[in-house]
Amino acid sequence: MSQAAVIDGAGFAAGLRGRVADGVATFRNQAGRAPGLAVVLVGEDPASQVYVRSKGKATVEAGMLSFEHRLPADTAQDDLLALVRRLNADPAVDGILVQLPLPKQIDEQAVIETIDPTKDVDGFHPVNAGRLASGLDGFVPCTPLGCLMLLKDRLGDLSGLDAVVIGRSNIVGKPMAALLLRESCTVTIAHSRTRDLPEVVRRADIVVAAVGRPQMVKGDWLKPGATVIDVGINRVPAAEPGKTRLVGDVDFDSALPVAGAITPVPKGVGPMTIAVLLRNTLVSACRREGVDVSPDL
Numbered sequence: 001m002s003q004a005a006v007i008d009g010a011g012f013a014a015g016l017r018g019r020v021a022d023g024v025a026t027f028r029n030q031a032g033r034a035p036g037l038a039v040v041l042v043g044e045d046p047a048s049q050v051y052v053r054s055k056g057k058a059t060v061e062a063g064m065l066s067f068e069h070r071l072p073a074d075t076a077q078d079d080l081l082a083l084v085r086r087l088n089a090d091p092a093v094d095g096i097l098v099q100l101p102l103p104k105q106i107d108e109q110a111v112i113e114t115i116d117p118t119k120d121v122d123g124f125h126p127v128n129a130g131r132l133a134s135g136l137d138g139f140v141p142c143t144p145l146g147c148l149m150l151l152k153d154r155l156g157d158l159s160g161l162d163a164v165v166i167g168r169s170n171i172v173g174k175p176m177a178a179l180l181l182r183e184s185c186t187v188t189i190a191h192s193r194t195r196d197l198p199e200v201v202r203r204a205d206i207v208v209a210a211v212g213r214p215q216m217v218k219g220d221w222l223k224p225g226a227t228v229i230d231v232g233i234n235r236v237p238a239a240e241p242g243k244t245r246l247v248g249d250v251d252f253d254s255a256l257p258v259a260g261a262i263t264p265v266p267k268g269v270g271p272m273t274i275a276v277l278l279r280n281t282l283v284s285a286c287r288r289e290g291v292d293v294s295p296d297l
Helices: 010-033 047-061 079-088 108-114 126-133 142-155 173-182 199-201 268-289
Strands: 038-043 063-070 095-098 162-166 186-189 206-209 227-230 234-237 244-247
Touching: 010 047, 010 142, 010 268, 038 047, 038 079, 038 234, 038 268, 047 063, 063 079, 079 095, 079 108, 095 268, 126 173, 142 173, 142 206, 142 227, 142 268, 162 173, 162 199, 173 186, 173 206, 186 199
Parallel strands: 038 063, 038 095, 162 186, 162 206, 206 227
Antiparallel strands: 234 244
């Protein structure tokens, strides 16, 4: 029995970062400055610290300026909002990312809504969410946009394909569905309360799993030949006592003989998120300076 092609998200992301770096070099020649990305981290969450380090390193490697703001976990909401407003007004900053989750004393939505929508490279501001839902240009959340790039690279024209998105979050599920609609797919948003979820998934040419449950989607849920994008990153116990390993929301081993193509976890969707963040920051800088670097982004 043939096995699914494993989609090399890490390789695609490296190519995208390279194209962004080329675009940054062109931008610097035309605008006389480098694009700037500001990342704000509140507290000591270990996973968030790793993400912020990775984002800072990738930003510098692409030729951009990286502005990191690390605040203590007991930071008051008003102080964080004041920092965001300063970054809004800073001409050296083209993109602002406030790392989520935030400590419980801070209203995440209030912070998101304070970010200037033209610098909202995470694509979470209601203005950008509304523009996406309306089919207008705006910033799109990095993970779903990365998923779409992988799908189009694999399948080309997505028009008319049946797509199921499992998960309805504002970060992945809803924007993913909107992006697929924009590509003229027939889209179903499924979730934890969907009746007969396996049967719903079996209709799909494209499955995007973003539900946050380890290995929930089994191989016998899939239509033979379906393209599977696994957004999940779940840490589960490994065979060796005291060790853990990363798995997705899809049971990779049972999906491999059924799917036509599938992203692995890790090295699938994950690397795309940072690459798209860099891409969005370059796009923001170009819009703000009226520069057209014409990168293949």
